[in-house]
Amino acid sequence: MKKFVSVISITIALSAGPLYAETFRFQDGLDAYNANDYKTALHIFTELAKQGETGAQYNLAIMYDQGTGVAKDSAQAIKWYTESAVNGHDGAQYNLGNLYESGDSIAKDYTVAYQWYEMAAQSGNKSAMFNLALMYEKGFGVTQDINMAVDLFQNAANAGLPDAQYKLSLMHIKGKHLEKNYPKAFELNKQAAETGLVGAEFLLGYMYYKGMGVIKDYAEAKNWLQKALHQGHPKAQRYLQKIEANKSPRLAAAR
Secondary structure, rough: OOOOOOOOOHHOOOOOOOOHHHHHHHHHHHHHHHHHOHHHHHHHHHHHOOOEEEEEEEEHHHHHHHOOOOOOOOHHHHHHHHHHHHHHHHHHHHOOOOOOHHHHOOOOOHHHHHHHHOOOOOOOHHHHHHHHHHHHHHHHOOOOHHHHEEEHHHHHHHHHOOHHHHHHHHHHHHOOOOOOOOOHHHHHHHHHHHOHHHHHHHHHHHHHHHOOOOOOOHHHHHHHHHHHHOOOOHHHHHHHHHHHHOHHHHHHHHH
C-alpha cells in the first residue's frame, strides 16, 4: 500500500529560514489535498518537489501513480519516487521496490527491488522488512537465506506489522523454519487478528475451535470466524456451521 505523507519531522518544523517556510507550504498542500482541492495540492507539491523537498516529491509521485488530481502518469510517478528515494524517503524506496518486484509500469527486476527494499528496511520501514524477508525466503533477487528471512520476519513482527505476525504464526504451526509451538503461534496470530487482518481472524477462530495453543472455546471461535466471514473469508462459513453442529443437543445425545 502506498501511503501519503502527512507528518513533517520535528527538526524541519523547528528550523528557521527557508525550511521553516517550506514546512508551512507543505502543510498548505496537505490541507488542500485533504479538502479534495487536488489542483492546489498538485501545484504546491510540484513547486516544493522541484526545490528538493523529499516529502513533497513522494506525495507528488503518489498523485501521479494513482491519478489523483492529475492524469495517471507512471513515468512521472517513477521519476518522483526515485528523487524522493535517493533523498532517503523510506516510503518512496518501498514503493519503488514494489514496482520493480511486480513489474508494474517498469521492467520487472528482483535485484533492483531487493536493493530498494533493503534501503527502506534499514530506515525501519516494517513493510519493507517483510517484503525483504519474502525475497530471502524465496531467493528472489538475492541468494536464498532462511535464517535472514526469519530474522526479518521477526523484526517486522516486533515492529507491529500484522502480516509478519501472521506469517510467523503459520511457521510455528507448521514447524517450518521455526519450532512447532502452538501457544506462540496463538499469541502472534492474535496480535495480527486484532488489527483486522482477515486471514489471522480466520486462523484465530480455527485455533479456538480446535484448541490449538489455547483452551477450546466455541464462543470465541464463533466471534472470530464471524469477523472473518464479514470480510469474505471463503472458509469461515464452513467452520461456523461446524460449531453450530457441535453445539446441537440432538447430535450430543446421539453420541
